[in-house]
Amino acid sequence: MMPEQDRLLHLGLRFEPALAGRIVDGVLLGAQPLIVAWLVAMAALDPLSQTPCWCAITLVVIVVLRRLLIWPAGRHLYARAYSAGLRLRRAILQHLVRMPLGAFRSIDGGKLIQAISEDVLWLENHAAYTRPEITANAAAMAVCLAGAAIVWPLVGAVAIVTMIIGFALLALAQRMLLTGLDRRADSLAVAALVMQENAEGVAVLRTFVARGEIGDDFARSVLRLRDGAWRGVRRMTPIAVLFRMTIDLSAAFSVFVAVLALAQTEPASGADVVRLAMAALLVFSATVPARNFASLTAMLTLARLGRRNIEAILTNPTLPQGEEADVGTFGVTYRNVSLTYRSRSEPALSDVSFAVSQGQMIALVGASGSGKTTCLQMMMRFFEADAGEILIGGRSIRDFDSAALASMIAPVFQETLLFNDTIGNNIRIGRPSASEAEVADAARAAAMHDTIMGFADGYDTVVGALGGRLSGGERQRICIARAILKDAPIVILDEATSALDPENEEAIQQAVSALAAGRTLFVIAHNLHSVVGADRILVMDRGRLSASGRHEELLQTWPLYRQMWSRSMAGRDWSFSR
Numbered sequence: 001m002m003p004e005q006d007r008l009l010h011l012g013l014r015f016e017p018a019l020a021g022r023i024v025d026g027v028l029l030g031a032q033p034l035i036v037a038w039l040v041a042m043a044a045l046d047p048l049s050q051t052p053c054w055c056a057i058t059l060v061v062i063v064v065l066r067r068l069l070i071w072p073a074g075r076h077l078y079a080r081a082y083s084a085g086l087r088l089r090r091a092i093l094q095h096l097v098r099m100p101l102g103a104f105r106s107i108d109g110g111k112l113i114q115a116i117s118e119d120v121l122w123l124e125n126h127a128a129y130t131r132p133e134i135t136a137n138a139a140a141m142a143v144c145l146a147g148a149a150i151v152w153p154l155v156g157a158v159a160i161v162t163m164i165i166g167f168a169l170l171a172l173a174q175r176m177l178l179t180g181l182d183r184r185a186d187s188l189a190v191a192a193l194v195m196q197e198n199a200e201g202v203a204v205l206r207t208f209v210a211r212g213e214i215g216d217d218f219a220r221s222v223l224r225l226r227d228g229a230w231r232g233v234r235r236m237t238p239i240a241v242l243f244r245m246t247i248d249l250s251a252a253f254s255v256f257v258a259v260l261a262l263a264q265t266e267p268a269s270g271a272d273v274v275r276l277a278m279a280a281l282l283v284f285s286a287t288v289p290a291r292n293f294a295s296l297t298a299m300l301t302l303a304r305l306g307r308r309n310i311e312a313i314l315t316n317p318t319l320p321q322g323e324e325a326d327v328g329t330f331g332v333t334y335r336n337v338s339l340t341y342r343s344r345s346e347p348a349l350s351d352v353s354f355a356v357s358q359g360q361m362i363a364l365v366g367a368s369g370s371g372k373t374t375c376l377q378m379m380m381r382f383f384e385a386d387a388g389e390i391l392i393g394g395r396s397i398r399d400f401d402s403a404a405l406a407s408m409i410a411p412v413f414q415e416t417l418l419f420n421d422t423i424g425n426n427i428r429i430g431r432p433s434a435s436e437a438e439v440a441d442a443a444r445a446a447a448m449h450d451t452i453m454g455f456a457d458g459y460d461t462v463v464g465a466l467g468g469r470l471s472g473g474e475r476q477r478i479c480i481a482r483a484i485l486k487d488a489p490i491v492i493l494d495e496a497t498s499a500l501d502p503e504n505e506e507a508i509q510q511a512v513s514a515l516a517a518g519r520t521l522f523v524i525a526h527n528l529h530s531v532v533g534a535d536r537i538l539v540m541d542r543g544r545l546s547a548s549g550r551h552e553e554l555l556q557t558w559p560l561y562r563q564m565w566s567r568s569m570a571g572r573d574w575s576f577s578r
């Protein structure tokens with residue numbers, strides 16, 4: 001059976017009593033003019049009849065009944081649409097997580113924001129409101145037109161044919177709106193991205209960008225947004241006006257044809273006149289729900305557009321998933337691994353091979369840009385190797401289920417990555433089930449607990465976009481606490497102590513030593529002093545692994561390392577000077 005989120009994406013949740021309720025509602029809506037027509041006929045043809053009285057009572061009952069139907073049906077439909085929407089948003093995120101990072105980065109960020117927020121919203125709106133409204137209005141229209149056709153077939157037939165022409169026009173307008181809105185969506189995505197980049201990079205922009213330039217870029221995207229929307233509206237307005245006119249004219253025209261026909265059959269009987277009045281009332285009543293279709297199809301178009309955008313994301317291939325869940329040992333082997341980033345001509349990694357056993361501490365050193373971060377990120381399948389393979393516990397990382405692979409590795413990235421959430425939740429990301437005490441223990445080990453307790457809201461302090469309300473060192477310590485809490489067998493620390501003062505760095509060195517016990521630990525450090533104790537040091541040079549060994553060995557055998565070491569000794573007490 002198709003999951004609810006897929007049904008939502010395909011513009012239709014499962015048929016259910018609430019929707020059937022809206023059909024009944026539509027039929028009742030259409031029955032109202034039918035009853036009024038009957039009332040008129042009875043009043044005209046048989047003044048003594050009791051029927052008008054009953055008709056009036058029935059009308060009141062219908063009004064009450066419709067309210068009783070619409071309210072619970074609406075509540076139910078909204079609840080279902082929103083829960084399917086939640087699942088769809090999760091499915092999109094899940095898909096993004098399973099895409100190779102390179103492909104993920106090629107998707108326009110604005111489109112992503114739009115898909116998760118606006119596009120899913122239109123689909124929810126469609127399932128909860130537009131679809132039931134279309135159903136109810138169509139039912140009401142059908143009842144009125146069928147009634148008219150029964151009372152006077154010619155009137156019914158003419159009205160139906162002209163309305164079909166009107167709906168054909170509407171379909172045309174919808175197609176035009178789709179193209180116009182598509183362009184608007186592109187501009188909206190650009191505007192959202194520029195907004196986000198400005199918000200995140202505002203500090204950089206303030207310092208480096210001349211006045212006015214930020215505004216220009218944003219203003220241009222907003223201008224395009226306006227133009228796109230305006231173009232869509234301008235193209236479809238005449239057709240929408242034509243649609244409404246055709247619908248209104250359909251009633252007048254059909255009655256006109258009937259009057260002509262009546263004129264032919266002189267003398268017209270009183271009963272014929274009453275029949276004509278009844279038919280006229282019914283076709284005019286049919287135009288009311290019919291006119292609603294103009295705005296309903298506009299919403300339908302937005303839902304279709306949302307579907308198209310989301311499908312464009314979901315059709316991006318994800319990384320092939322393995323089945324393997326666990327290996328038990330966590331030695332790591334790189335076999336002839338090479339990678340060239342798509343946007344580069346030079347390889348970032350060439351033929352890198354090494355093997356480390358579980359529990360070892362490995363340091364990666366080398367000049368900036370030599371491929372250290374790339375090398376370790378590949379272990380998490382951020383990028384797929386062009387050649388070679390990476391094994392954990394003797395199994396290729398491609399054999400693992402992605403969640404299993406993620407659970408094996410606790411990384412602290414070079415750029416601290418915090419979400420705009422509380423400190424507690426940011427630490428808890430690696431292990432959502434962790435208790436408050438466990439979170440505090442991890443923060444203590446990362447020399448961050450006391451600092452957090454100093455904040456007014458403690459662990460509930462919200463860190464701001466990208467952790468912007470914290471200092472660089474605080475952000476880094478939170479990321480370390482997160483890795484400690486995750487308690488994974490492989491730990492990656494990429495420049496994890498670069499933003500720390502000596503006191504905190506020492507505290508963290510201790511924490512890292514504790515963390516490293518029994519774990520396979522990879523450390524990238526520019527400061528060679530912090531890694532002299534490593535079981536093995538890998539020296540990277542322009543994407544190649546140029547040497548590996550312990551500190552003392554490398555000092556003796558490898559000139560590049562000796563050079564790096566002496567430079568790092570010299571840099572120990574360097575200072576700015578003028």
Ligand SMILES: Nc1ncnc2c1ncn2[C@@H]1O[C@H](COP(=O)(O)OP(=O)(O)OP(=O)(O)O)[C@@H](O)[C@H]1O
Binds near residue numbers: 342373
């Ligand atoms: N996403 C990317 N797309 C394209 N090129 C990239 C990407 N990430 C890194 N590179 C390039 O790959 C090379 C290796 O980068 P990497 O980040 O692995 O170096 P690094 O040794 O970690 O440097 P640093 O010490 O400065 O952190 C560099 O030339 C870099 O410009």
Ligand SMILES: [Mg+2]
Binds near residue numbers: 414
């Ligand atoms: Mg790096």
